[in-house]
Amino acid sequence: MTLHTEGSITFEATGAFFNPRMQLNRDIGVAMTKALGISEYLDALSASGIRGMRVAAEAGTEKVTLNDFDPRAVQVMRRNVARNQLDCVVSEKNANVLMHQEHFQAVDLDPFGSPSPYISAASRSARSYLFITATDTAPLCGAHLKSGIRKYMAVPLCTDYHREMGARILLGLAARELARLDKGTEPLLTHVTDHYVRTYLRVVKGAEAADRSLQSLGYLEHCNSCGSFETLRLLHPVGICRHCRSRTALAGPLWLGKIQDPDVITSALVAGDLGPRAKKILSTCAKEVDVPMYYDHHCICEKLRITPGKIEDVISRLKSLGHQASRTHFTGLGIKTNATLPELEEVLREN
Ligand code: SAM
Incomplete structure (x- = not known):
């Protein structure tokens, strides 16, 4: 058995999971933990336990x-703790189970690859500090685009x-996970090395x-032609409306695909013993046009200072x-359409 020395610790390694190139990462981790008291x-x-033992x-x-x-x-960890006469607690649990069961002042995630599977539980467990390493730089940096989108629920660009x-895609996921639990994120140190x-x-x-911290979330808009870039904050007005040239606000990321499957809904209508209200909801859902969002008939008429006519007439005219x-x-006042707002307004004025 080979013994290694790093910092003040002498230890045996756990095969593939000891990476001496990560010493700098651990050195900085120890310094940050000490500085933060x-x-x-x-x-x-933990693998061999070297990080926590240090x-x-x-x-x-x-x-x-x-x-x-x-196991x-x-x-190996137990032998290393004894070898260095430390009184660390040694635990043999799925990290996600442990982090759902117990809270710690500081939680450190140093996985092989992406920390994404652990960030939710770690956000719950961490009372004051969350330290994260991610070695999946290709997905994070946009080189493996689809994998990056799946792991981090954001679009990285290479x-x-x-x-x-x-770094910022990782911080975005952590901030969103923490925010879901009513916790704010304050980055203390972020480095991309090797x-x-x-x-931290x-x-x-x-x-x-x-x-x-959600005020620090947003989008980055990059021009692949000239290489310039702009930032768009999620929570603030950002763009210019192409119809009226006023400032716009951003929502999202959100689902823009289909939300109804008419075939399945129709089968449910046949199979179920449904009352009239449930039947009405399902039949309307089955017939909804597959476009995101809807216009409110009365709100638009009020803005145009016209009296609303029958909503069915507006829908028929749009179809014609x-x-x-x-x-x-x-809503009973909603119109789903792929017409633009000016096109819909024209129909409403005609009516
Ligand atoms: N932090 C260590 C260091 O600084 O040397 C290296 C850790 S190694 C990259 C990742 C370790 O996580 C492996 O030992 C693996 O067995 C363990 N692991 C992976 N998934 C786990 C899970 N869900 N719960 C607990 N341990 C896990």
Whole structure:
């Protein structure tokens, strides 16, 4: 058996999962943990335990928990803890289970590949700090676009600044996950070194803190022709309306695809023992035009200072002009159509 030394720790490694090139990552982790005065720390994906043991021995952190779901890693970890005379807690659980069961002042995620499967549970578990390593730089930076979108629920672009793109895509996911739990995100240090992204986040409890951090979320619009880029904030007016030239606001990311399957809905109408209200909802859903959102008939007429006519007449007229149009179950006053707002307004003025 080969023993390694890193910092103040002598340890045996767990085969493929010890990467000496990550020493710099761990050195900075120890320095940050010490600088922040962290007293309770979870190394959620420990392997040999080197990261958490160094935090216990070098950062003065009183309560360190080392966790791995692999029993062989846990055996190695126990021997390493004894070898270095540390009193770390050793845990053999699926990290997501442990992080749903217990809270820690600081949670550190250092997985093989993407941290995405653990960020939700870690956001729940972390009271004050969340540290994350991601080694899946190709998805994060836009080189493996589809994988990046799946893992991070955001669209990364492989641009000249792809390394910072990766860091910000990771931060975006963490901020969204924390915000869902009424926790704010305050990045303390973020670096992209060698093949990984590493970020240190302060977690601030409370809906107001979460709202504040959501103000830092947005989109980046990049021109592939000249290479210039602009940022668009999610929560602030951003663009110019092509119809009236006023400022617009952004919603999203949200689902823009189909929300109804008429065949399935029709089968449910036949199969179910439904009352008249349920039948009406389902039949309207089955007939809804497959376009996002709807216009409110009365709101538009009020804006145009005209008296609303029959909604069915408006829908028929839109169809006769070659547009798709239908009512919607969302509201009795709604019109779903692929016509533009000016086209719809023209029909309403004619009516
Ligand atoms: N943090 C370690 C270091 O600094 O040397 C390296 C950790 S290694 C990249 C990832 C470890 O996570 C492996 O030992 C693996 O067994 C463990 N692991 C993967 N999925 C896990 C899960 N869901 N729960 C607990 N451990 C897991």
